[in-house]
Amino acid sequence: MAMMLLARSLRSPLAVGAAAFSSAPAASAAAAAAAAERAILDGPRNDWSRPEIQAVYDSPLLDLLFHGAQVHRNVHKFREVQQCTLLSIKTGGCSEDCSYCPQSSRYNTGLKAQKLMNKDAILEAAIKAKEAGSTRFCMGAAWRETIGRKTNFNQILEYVKEIRGMGMEVCCTLGMIEKQQAEELKKAGLTAYNHNLDTSREYYPNIITTRSYDDRLQTLQHVREAGISICSGGIIGLGEAEEDRVGLLHTLATLPTHPESVPINALVAVKGTPLEDQKPVEIWEMIRMIATARIVMPKAMVRLSAGRVRFSMPEQALCFLAGANSIFAGEKLLTTANNDFDADQAMFKILGLIPKAPSFGNEEEAAPADTERSEQAASM
Numbered sequence: 253m254a255m256m257l258l259a260r261s262l263r264s265p266l267a268v269g270a271a272a273f274s275s276a277p278a279a280s281a282a283a284a285a286a287a288a289e290r291a292i293l294d295g296p297r298n299d300w301s302r303p304e305i306q307a308v309y310d311s312p313l314l315d316l317l318f319h320g321a322q323v324h325r326n327v328h329k330f331r332e333v334q335q336c337t338l339l340s341i342k343t344g345g346c347s348e349d350c351s352y353c354p355q356s357s358r359y360n361t362g363l364k365a366q367k368l369m370n371k372d373a374i375l376e377a378a379i380k381a382k383e384a385g386s387t388r389f390c391m392g393a394a395w396r397e398t399i400g401r402k403t404n405f406n407q408i409l410e411y412v413k414e415i416r417g418m419g420m421e422v423c424c425t426l427g428m429i430e431k432q433q434a435e436e437l438k439k440a441g442l443t444a445y446n447h448n449l450d451t452s453r454e455y456y457p458n459i460i461t462t463r464s465y466d467d468r469l470q471t472l473q474h475v476r477e478a479g480i481s482i483c484s485g486g487i488i489g490l491g492e493a494e495e496d497r498v499g500l501l502h503t504l505a506t507l508p509t510h511p512e513s514v515p516i517n518a519l520v521a522v523k524g525t526p527l528e529d530q531k532p533v534e535i536w537e538m539i540r541m542i543a544t545a546r547i548v549m550p551k552a553m554v555r556l557s558a559g560r561v562r563f564s565m566p567e568q569a570l571c572f573l574a575g576a577n578s579i580f581a582g583e584k585l586l587t588t589a590n591n592d593f594d595a596d597q598a599m600f601k602i603l604g605l606i607p608k609a610p611s612f613g614n615e616e617e618a619a620p621a622d623t624e625r626s627e628q629a630a631s632m
C-alpha cells in the first residue's frame with residue numbers, strides 16, 4: 253500500500269506530503285514536502301539556508317523517509333545500488349589527530365603502520381573487487397597530505413591508470429592535495445577524490461586540531477577545478493549535536509556544485525581512540541541523515557558507508573528507501589570490519605536491488621525516463 257502511495261506521488265508530488273500524515277506537526281512535515289517537490293521539479297540548488305535544511309531534517313521521521321524516497325525515485329534509477337571497494341593502500345602512522353581514526357600515530361590502537369602497498373597486490377585486489385561486483389575502486393592512504401611524496405604519488409598515478417584501464421571508476425583519498433597534484437590525478441584518469449568534511453565547521457575543532465575546515469575546503473576546490481568528481485561527506489556519532497549534522501549538510505549543499513558522492517558514515521568507535529566510548533549511532537539517526545542528504549542534494553550518490561556492519565538487512569532496507577544508493581563491499585573498510593560478501597549478495601536478491609554499472613567522466617547522469625520510473629514503481 254505504501255508503495256502504491258509512492259507510485260502515485262511520482263505523478264503528483266504536491267498531492268501527498270503533510271496531508272498524508274495529518275497527525276505530524278504541520279510546519280515540519282510541510283518543509284520536507286516542499287523541499288522534495290522543488291528538488292524533483294527544479295533539480296539541485298545551492299542557495300540553501302541552514303534553517304531551511306534544519307526544517308527538512310527536523311521533519312517527523314516517516315515524512316522525511318517518505319519524501320527522501322520520493323526524490324530518490326524521481327531522480328535516480330532507484331533499484332540501482334553501486335558497490336564500491338575501499339582498500340587501505342598505506343595503513344597507519346598518520347601524523348593527524350582525527351579523534352575517530354585508528355590510523356593516527358597519536359593513539360594506541362594496536363594498528364601497525366605499513367608502507368605503500370606494491371602494484372601487484374593493489375591490482376590483484378582491484379581485480380577481485382571487480383569480479384565481486386564492485387564498479388568503483390577506492391584507494392586510501394593514511395597521510396596528512398601528498399605534498400613531498402613524489403615517488404609514492406607517481407606510483408599511485410600508475411595504479412590509477414591501470415585500474416581505470418580495467419573499466420572501473422577509480423577514487424583516491426590521500427589527504428590534502430595541491431592543484432598540480434589534482435591535475436595529475438585527473439590526467440591519470442581518476443574519477444573521484446574523497447575528502448570528507450566530517451562534521452560542521454563549529455564542531456570540527458573538537459574532532460581534529462591538526463588541520464582546519466578551510467584546509468579541507470581548499471582541497472575540495474583543487475579537486476573541483478581539476479575536473480575530478482568530489483566525494484565528500486561526514487561521520488555521525490562523534491558527540492556532535494543535531495545542528496552540527498545539519499551544518500555539515502549545509503556546507504556540502506552550498507558548495508559551487510554538489511559533491512557527486514556523499515558518504516554518510518556512522519562512527520565505528522575503536523578502542524584506543526579518544527572516541528572509543530561513544531554511544532553507537534541508531535538506525536533512525538542514519539535514516540534522518542540519508543533522507544535529508546537525498547532531498548538537499550538530489551543527484552548525489554548517497555553512500556551508506558562505515559558502520560553499516562551494525563545494521564540488519566531490514567534496517568539497511570530503510571536506508572535504501574530513504575535515498576542511499578551505494579555501499580562499500582568487501583571484508584574491510586580501510587581498517588575496520590565490513591559486511592560479509594554473501595550477506596550482501598543475499599540482501600541484493602531479497603530487496604530486488606540491481607548493481608549499478610560504472611559511469612565515467614563528469615557527464616551528468618541521465619535521469620530515468622518517466623515511463624521507466626513508472627514501471628519501476630508499479631512493479632514494486
Ligand code: SF4
Nearest residue numbers: 346348350353356394
Ligand atoms: S588524516 Fe586520515 S588517516 Fe590520518 S588520522 Fe585523519 S582520518 Fe586517519
